Amino acid sequence: MRDSLPENEIAARIEAALYSAGRPLSVDELIKASGTNSKEKTLRVVNELVKKTKTTFKAIEIAQLEDGAYVFQLRPEYTPLVRRFAQHPLIPSAALKTLSYIAYEQPVTSKRLVQIRGSQVYSHIRILEQLQFVEHENLGRLKVYRTTPKFQNYFGITDLNAMKSKLVATTNKQSPPSPRAAAAGPPRSPEKS
Known part of the structure; x- marks a missing residue:
């Protein structure tokens, strides 16, 4: 029976799906990937993975988006650093x-x-x-x-x-002021009528 998978196997399957997808996955997709038919069990394991990645990793995370999907991603503050790589x-x-x-x-x-x-x-x-x-x-x-x-x-x-x-x-x-704007000086406040 599929629901009898141990939680560490379910977690490994969810991690693999999130990592390899390269995009957010819906809860339904995570249920399929988990190898179980239980939404409750899948969400419990996903929430444990979210907590685990927060404490284990510094630059990557599993984040839940507003639409309920989950994504394995680089934390936003590290994006500028790795862009050049x-x-x-x-x-x-x-x-x-x-x-x-x-x-x-x-x-x-x-x-x-x-x-x-x-x-x-x-x-x-x-x-x-x-x-x-x-x-x-x-x-x-x-x-x-x-x-x-x-x-x-x-x-x-x-x-x-x-x-x-x-x-x-x-x-x-990112944009320096245009030469014309720089020559004009700072913007003037509108005069009162």
């Missing part, structure tokens, strides 16, 4: 910039994407659609692009407005 990113840098533009401006037309990102944007979109991070809707001869739930799930985004604010804050931190 990632040899072959899932998304090339140029396509990632296109993805961030779509995420920020969505819905955005193909015409606007070409104006902003250039004609190479079509190859970026092909990559992003293959990864199922963006989808399009035909509006006459134009295509209108937006991000997908898979994009949100993969990047751990639960609130698009919060994501937009974070993108703005990150961009403002």
